[in-house]
Amino acid sequence: MPHASSMEGENRSSAPRGGFGRSWSILYKYGLLIALVALAAVFSLLRPDTFPTLANAGSILTGSAALAMIAIGVTLPLIVQQFDLAAGFMATFASLIVIGLLSFNQAPVWLAILAALAVSAVVGLVNGVLVAYAKLNSLVVTLAAGSLLFGTSEIYSGGATIYQNVPKAFLAVGQLRVAGIPLPFVYVIVVALIAWYILEYRPIGRYMYAIGGGEEGARLVGIKVDRLVVLVFVASSFMAGLGGVVQSARVGSANPSVLQSMLLPAFTAAFLGATSIRPGQYNIWGTVIAVYLVGLGTTGLFMLGASSYTEPVFDGAVLLVAIVLAKLSARGRSRS
Amino acid sequence: MIDQKPIALAVTGATKRFGSALALDDVSLSVAQGSICALLGANGSGKSTLIRALAGYHLLDAGAVQIHGEELNVHRLAEQGRAAGLRFVHQDLALIPDLSIMDNLALERGYVRDGSGTIQWRREEERVRRELASVGVEASPSERVAHLGPVDRTLVAIARALDRLDGNRNILVLDEPTARLPQSEAAKLIARLVALKERGLPIVYVTHRLDEVYKLADAVTVLRDGRAAFSGPLSTLSSDDLHKLITGVAVRMNPRLAAAAKSAVGKAVLEVMDVSSQRLTNVTLTVQRGEVVGVTGLIGSGRSELGRIVYGLQSRTGGEVRISGKPIDLALASRRIGYIPQDRRAGLFPALSVEENITITAAERLNQWFGLSPKRVRDAALKVIRAFQIRPADPLSSVGILSGGNQQKVALGKWLQLPLDLIILDEPTQAIDIGTKQDLMTTIKERARAEGLAVLWLESDIEELVKYADRILVMNAGRTSAEFSQQPFSLQEVLAEAYRMNDDPGEAKGGAAHAARIEHGG
Numbered sequence: 001m002p003h004a005s006s007m008e009g010e011n012r013s014s015a016p017r018g019g020f021g022r023s024w025s026i027l028y029k030y031g032l033l034i035a036l037v038a039l040a041a042v043f044s045l046l047r048p049d050t051f052p053t054l055a056n057a058g059s060i061l062t063g064s065a066a067l068a069m070i071a072i073g074v075t076l077p078l079i080v081q082q083f084d085l086a087a088g089f090m091a092t093f094a095s096l097i098v099i100g101l102l103s104f105n106q107a108p109v110w111l112a113i114l115a116a117l118a119v120s121a122v123v124g125l126v127n128g129v130l131v132a133y134a135k136l137n138s139l140v141v142t143l144a145a146g147s148l149l150f151g152t153s154e155i156y157s158g159g160a161t162i163y164q165n166v167p168k169a170f171l172a173v174g175q176l177r178v179a180g181i182p183l184p185f186v187y188v189i190v191v192a193l194i195a196w197y198i199l200e201y202r203p204i205g206r207y208m209y210a211i212g213g214g215e216e217g218a219r220l221v222g223i224k225v226d227r228l229v230v231l232v233f234v235a236s237s238f239m240a241g242l243g244g245v246v247q248s249a250r251v252g253s254a255n256p257s258v259l260q261s262m263l264l265p266a267f268t269a270a271f272l273g274a275t276s277i278r279p280g281q282y283n284i285w286g287t288v289i290a291v292y293l294v295g296l297g298t299t300g301l302f303m304l305g306a307s308s309y310t311e312p313v314f315d316g317a318v319l320l321v322a323i324v325l326a327k328l329s330a331r332g333r334s335r336s
Numbered sequence: 337m338i339d340q341k342p343i344a345l346a347v348t349g350a351t352k353r354f355g356s357a358l359a360l361d362d363v364s365l366s367v368a369q370g371s372i373c374a375l376l377g378a379n380g381s382g383k384s385t386l387i388r389a390l391a392g393y394h395l396l397d398a399g400a401v402q403i404h405g406e407e408l409n410v411h412r413l414a415e416q417g418r419a420a421g422l423r424f425v426h427q428d429l430a431l432i433p434d435l436s437i438m439d440n441l442a443l444e445r446g447y448v449r450d451g452s453g454t455i456q457w458r459r460e461e462e463r464v465r466r467e468l469a470s471v472g473v474e475a476s477p478s479e480r481v482a483h484l485g486p487v488d489r490t491l492v493a494i495a496r497a498l499d500r501l502d503g504n505r506n507i508l509v510l511d512e513p514t515a516r517l518p519q520s521e522a523a524k525l526i527a528r529l530v531a532l533k534e535r536g537l538p539i540v541y542v543t544h545r546l547d548e549v550y551k552l553a554d555a556v557t558v559l560r561d562g563r564a565a566f567s568g569p570l571s572t573l574s575s576d577d578l579h580k581l582i583t584g585v586a587v588r589m590n591p592r593l594a595a596a597a598k599s600a601v602g603k604a605v606l607e608v609m610d611v612s613s614q615r616l617t618n619v620t621l622t623v624q625r626g627e628v629v630g631v632t633g634l635i636g637s638g639r640s641e642l643g644r645i646v647y648g649l650q651s652r653t654g655g656e657v658r659i660s661g662k663p664i665d666l667a668l669a670s671r672r673i674g675y676i677p678q679d680r681r682a683g684l685f686p687a688l689s690v691e692e693n694i695t696i697t698a699a700e701r702l703n704q705w706f707g708l709s710p711k712r713v714r715d716a717a718l719k720v721i722r723a724f725q726i727r728p729a730d731p732l733s734s735v736g737i738l739s740g741g742n743q744q745k746v747a748l749g750k751w752l753q754l755p756l757d758l759i760i761l762d763e764p765t766q767a768i769d770i771g772t773k774q775d776l777m778t779t780i781k782e783r784a785r786a787e788g789l790a791v792l793w794l795e796s797d798i799e800e801l802v803k804y805a806d807r808i809l810v811m812n813a814g815r816t817s818a819e820f821s822q823q824p825f826s827l828q829e830v831l832a833e834a835y836r837m838n839d840d841p842g843e844a845k846g847g848a849a850h851a852a853r854i855e856h857g858g
Contacts, residue, residue, distance in 0.1 A: 201707030203699035210696050213685030220649075220683050221697050221750070222671055280687070 032276035032286060036293045043300035050303055058182050064295035065184030066091065066247035067262050071269040071287050072188075072195055073239030076232045078270050078282045079199070080211040082131060082138040084233060086123070087240040088263030089149035092256055094120050094244030096153050099162045099254035102170055109170045113245055120241025121234050123149070128233030132226040138233075146263075153256040163253035174249025184246050188288065191239065196284040208232065209281065265294060265315050272322035280326070294318055341368040343405070344538035345422065345507045350399035352385055359385040360396075363564045365557040367507065370536040372529070374549045374570070377559035378582055378798070378831065383542055386559070387511055391424050392417060403507065421505040423497040427512050429489055433482035437473075437492055438464045440481055444496045471495045472528045486517050487525045498537075508532075509540045514548060515635045519813065526551050544634050546578055546835055558582055583831035605758050605790035608646065611655030615641050617814045618655070623758070625788040628781060630801035632794075632834055633811030639794045640678055642811070643760045646792060647675040660757050667757075671700070674751030674759040676744075678766070678794075683747050686736035690726065691717035693735050694750045701754070720749035724779070741772035748776060752783060758790045765800060777804045798834060802827045810834050 027034070044052040070087050077084045094116040101112035127145050131138045176183045199205035211218045211225055218225050243262075248254040272293070273286025297318070298311045345367045352360040360382050367373040377383045388394050390401070392414025401408045403420040431440050441464055448460040464477035471491040475484055481492060490513050498506045510529075514522035522545075530552050533539055541553060549556060549570065557567040558581040565581045566573070573581075606623040615638040623629045633639045644650040646657055648668045659667035667673060674697075677683045685693055694717045695702065702712050717731040724745040726738070735746055744764065751759055761780070765773040781804055783789045795801050801808050808820040810833040818833045 197707065203703050203708065206692065206696060206699045206708070209688060209692065210685055213688040213692075214682070216682045217685050218696075220647075220675060220677060222668070223696075 028279055029277060032272065032289045032293060036289060036296065039293065039296055039300065043296070043303065047300070047303045051300060054180075056299070058177075060292065060295050060299050061185040062182040062250060063299070064291050065182075065188050065250070066243040066259065067265055067269070067295070068188040068288055068291040069191060069243030069246060070240050070259075070262050071266040071273075071291050072192055072284060073236040073243070074263075074266045075270045075273065075282050075284060075287045076195070076208070076236045076239075077138065078212075078274075079208045080229055080232050081215070082229065082232070084127065084142050084236040084240075085139060085263065086127060086142040086146035086149060087236060087266060088260040089146040089153065090120055090123060090237050090240035091244035091247065091259040091262065092254075093123075093149045093153050093156075094241035095248035095254035095259060096157050096162065096244075096256065098170075098245050099166060099248045100156060102167060103162050103165050106165070109167060109173070112170070113173075116245050117238060117241050120237045120244075124234035124237025125230065127237065128230030131233060132229040146260075150256070150260065157254070157256045159256060161253050161255035166252050170249055171252050172249075174246055174251070184250055187242070187246055191242065192284050192288050199284060204228065204231075212281075264312075264319065265291075268315055268319040268322055269294060271326055272318060275322065275325040275328075290322070341370055343367070344369045344403065345540070346400075346402040347386075347390070348400045348402075350386060350389060350401075351397045352389055352394055353397050358562050360389065360399075361562045363399075363557075363559065363562070364567055365540070365564070366567075367538040367540055367555065369538050370533055371554040372533050372539040372541050372552050373555040373557060374553035375540055375542045375557050375559070376544075376546075376549065376578065376582055381559040381582075382562040383559055384511075385562075387424070387509060387540075387542060389413070390417060390422065390509065404505070421499075422507050422509070423499075424509045425490070425493045425497050425511065425513065427515060429493040431481045431489060431493055431496075434480065436478045436480055437468065437475060437484075438477045440492060441467065441496050445499065467495045468492070471498075472531060485521070487521050487528070490525055491528055494532075507538045507540070509542070511542045512544065512635070513541075514543065514545060517636075522548065523551075544835070546575055549578070550575070579828075579832050579835065582835065583828050605660055605788075606646065606792060607656075607658040608642070609656045609658070611642075611645060611652050611657060613641060613645060613650065613652045613654075615814045616645070616652070619811075619814075619816055620655075621809055621816060623790040623792050625790055626784045628784050628791040628793060628804060628806045630793045630795055630805030630808045631811060631816075632796060632798050632801055632808065632830065633817075634834060635796070636813075637811040637834075638814040639796075639811050640762055643675070643677075643762045643792065643794050647673065647760055672755065672757040674754070674756050676747050676751070676759070676761050676764050678762040680740070680743055680747065680766070684735050684743060687734055689732050689734055690721065690738070690746055691731035693746050694720045694731075694753070697750045697754055716753065720746075720753050724749045725775075741768045744768055744776065745772070748779070752779070755787075756789055758792065760792045760794070762794045763796060764793070765797070773800070780804075798830050799827060801825075802830060 040052075050056065070091050074084050074087050097119055098112045098116040101107040101115055102109065107115070123145060127138075127141055130136045130141045174184055178186055199208065207218065207223045207228055210221070210223060211228065215225055244254075244259055247259060269290035270282055270287050272290035273284075273288070274280065274282045275286070276289065277283050277286040294315065298314055301310050301314060302308075343366050345365075347363065347365045350360050350363040350365075351358070363382065363386060365373060365375065365386070375383055375386070385394060389396050390413060392412075396410045396413075399410060401410055401413060401417070403417070403422060406420065408416045408420060432443070435443075438460060442460070447455045448463055449455050461477050468475065468477065468491075471494055473484075473488050473491045473495070475488055481489060484492065494508065494510075497508065514525055517525065526548060529539065529541070533552070543549065553570050555568060556570045556573065556578070558565045558578065560582065603625055604622045605625050606621075608619055608621045611619045615636075619638070619642060621629070621631075631639050631642060641650060645652050646659075646664070648664055657664040659673060662670070675683075685696070691714065695713050698716055699708065702708055702716055704712075714731060720726070721729050721731060726742050726745045726749070728738075735743060738746065748764065759780075764780075765776060768776070777800070780789075780791060784791055793801070793805060802825045805825075806821075806823075808825060808830055809816050810818040810820075810830065812834075820830055
């Protein structure tokens with residue numbers, strides 16, 4: 001088989017030889033993208049007036065932007081076999097900080113954003129140190145951190161939505177369009193490009209996949225595993241914070257209960273993403289495509305008249321399918 | 337046969353072939369009721385194969401097995417052996433440390449329960465107390481196994497294996513139970529085993545330690561190259577005889593290397609000075625530029641620990657390690673040291689591709705201002721794949737699907753592509769076919785000759801060392817006990833040194849149980 005030696009070292013699995021096997025593996029690799037297009041086509045046929053419109057496309061791209069950031073965030077710890085369950089609460093907390101500083105303290109926009117992101121990074125640092133150096137289980141650490149963030153969010157906001165006195169300059173961050181493309185989607189693409197570049201083209205990215213492949217082995221080849229794990233948690237938390245900031249700029253408000261529900265969909269996207277592009281491994285483009293697949297799916301279902309409770313059902317079902325597919329694709333990798 | 341007592345287990349004419357290799361060739365062994373038969377032999381002599389065949393893991397190609405005079409179907413040894421009372425306790429004991437002794441025993445044979453299925457804890461405890469007493473364990477049945485010493489753990493594993501201690505229907509096969517014990521603990525275990533034997537239990541006792549044999553065995557079977565070099569009562573053999581029986585192998589030397597074997601006089605790359613640790617006592621050695629230094633010794637001698645200390649994975653309690661004149665931490669930061677651990681899988685990423693595995697050590701070197709060029713990475717991987725003839729020659733196939741030999745080529749290749757000062761190899765050719773073995777060791781030798789790579793080679797297979805090492809050090813209970821630098825080496829002499837009886841019980845250092853986790857061998 002002539003290897004796809006063109007781009008970076010993708011197409012990890014040693015695919016079965018021959019024309020049929022090859023087209024099968026390509027189908028597998030881009031399966032998620034194909035599913036996305038197919039789903040769009042189905043909804044377009046069923047709702048030709050409302051679904052395939054620029055406005056709807058724009059709203060799906062913007063609506064899922066915060067989720068995409070959080071999902072890219074949680075993908076990073078997953079690559080090194082760790083979990084960041086605090087991501088959803090982190091996004092919530094960051095959105096409250098940025099809106100709170102603008103609304104209560106009339107802080108300059110840049111300062112409010114910077115503060116929210118800095119707090120996110122610090123939370124990630126604490127999580128990372130507890131996991132990497134205190135050798136605590138990341139599930140427990142980030143669950144606790146999430147609970148702390150949740151409680152703090154409630155206290156800070158008094159349990160209410162903050163929306164007063166949010167300056168226009170901040171709303172512009174989340175609502176402007178560049179060449180017709182909504183800014184939040186531009187952020188997603190930029191963030192995804194950076195994450196992808198680092199994972200694929202920098203030694204540090206290789207080291208992350210190596211840690212995921214075996215921490216002991218990574219240590220034995222001289223990788224500074226603990227330091228890198230801390231960095232990964234900082235990055236994950238930072239992304240979640242970014243998601244919170246983008247979301248609050250988009251809607252012009254923040255409340256303590258919206259973003260935290262994005263944790264499960266974020267993991268769904270990461271698991272689903274791992275079945276595609278680099279089948280069997282968590283990867284950024286897989287995650288991003290999966291986010292939009294889920295976003296498009298829920299929007300389409302709404303348009304078909306499903307109730308808002310359909311969304312968690314849809315998310316849960318997709319998550320189950322995702323982990324089954326991930327298992328199968330991992331098995332496919334080790335066979336052949 | 338020789339004994340008055342009835343024969344409990346008799347194996348005759350056991351033969352097992354793996355492909356073209358004859359692993360067992362007409363081997364016979366017998367244990368009388370109430371006696372211990374020691375099974376001896378160097379690495380690869382067929383001990384493990386014989387034990388595994390008895391347990392039913394391997395099907396014998398020929399041979400007969402009798403238990404208590406009854407002929408078993410050799411194709412159904414797993415079930416029939418068990419039904420007839422044959423029991424195995426393997427080196428790792430397979431106990432669950434976090435559970436109590438009671439729970440561990442019940443895993444094998446179930447709990448005492450009443451008609452409704454409810455566990456009768458009181459009666460269960462009594463029963464376990466009796467079982468523990470019969471093997472000589474004084475701990476309470478509710479004690480967690482993790483809290484037990486290594487000897488008690490072994491005895492618990494034995495109690496679990498035996499079903500009726502009084503009935504003497506059982507035959508116990510013990511696979512190197514003292515391998516990871518310090519000398520003093522080993523002596524305690526041996527005393528318990530002798531007590532069990534005297535109560536009638538027949539035991540097949542696999543060991544590497546000759547001194548133990550005289551303390552407990554009545555009969556002995558020595559395997560060499562798959563054949564029984566001796567099988568009969570111990571009383572007729574001196575310890576010198578045993579040495580000869582185990583080691584009587586012709587020395588073979590690779591002619592190409594023999595020609596190249598010229599003691600390279602370079603500056604010292606690795607200097608280990610007076611290093612002590614949990615199991616090491618004042619170890620001193622140097623490896624020169626271009627020199628291949630082999631270190632051998634039985635399991636528990638500390639050779640693996642030496643490698644881990646030199647690679648900075650384990651701390652030392654005293655002494656100093658210098659590499660190229662620099663203290664160890666600085667030297668490791670320079671990334672000019674390679675290490676291949678004994679557990680091959682620990683050194684590899686089985687789920688990642690061959691390319692990812694090979695280039696992980698070179699990522700820093702391959703990196704450019706714009707990041708890693710996929711083409712550079714691919715070329716680097718292909719270069720190693722070609723140089724080491726890794727099969728399949730596909731940089732994208734995952735390492736987990738490769739054969740053991742090819743995995744080891746990946747492990748070596750990922751280090752040898754770098755400009756190294758020193759490489760530490762811990763059993764690099766373990767479970768690899770002979771051809772590949774020779775290729776790998778020849779490659780390493782050539783690399784040492786051509787570029788001055790210093791090699792610290794920790795190995796249990798002395799025959800390999802004799803063939804390829806420039807110098808051989810033998811370790812015994814944490815000390816270097818002998819050095820051979822005169823080539824050609826005499827395999828017999830090195831073997832004799834490694835198997836030298838160590839009658840100094842104060843020598844062994846404590847804490848063996850955990851320190852020895854990856855220190856398995858033959």
